[in-house]
Amino acid sequence: MSDNLKRKRPQDSSKISLTEDWEVQYWCKELGVSYQKLYAAVRKVGHSTAKVRQYIKDSK
Secondary structure, eight states: OOOOSSOOSOSOTTBOOOSSHHHHHHHHHHHTOOHHHHHHHHHHHOSBHHHHHHHHHHHO
């Protein structure tokens, strides 16, 4: 069985990583935000998915 090279989801979905392009694209699509908004949210509240989601929700 071969490894799936096209990952569809981050391995640890409780944290948002900005180091891999595919993961950034995943989170932008998942959260419905641009890279700039995602980056700003992570810088403001950290890498916790729950905190980033709440920050984005409160920013709308």
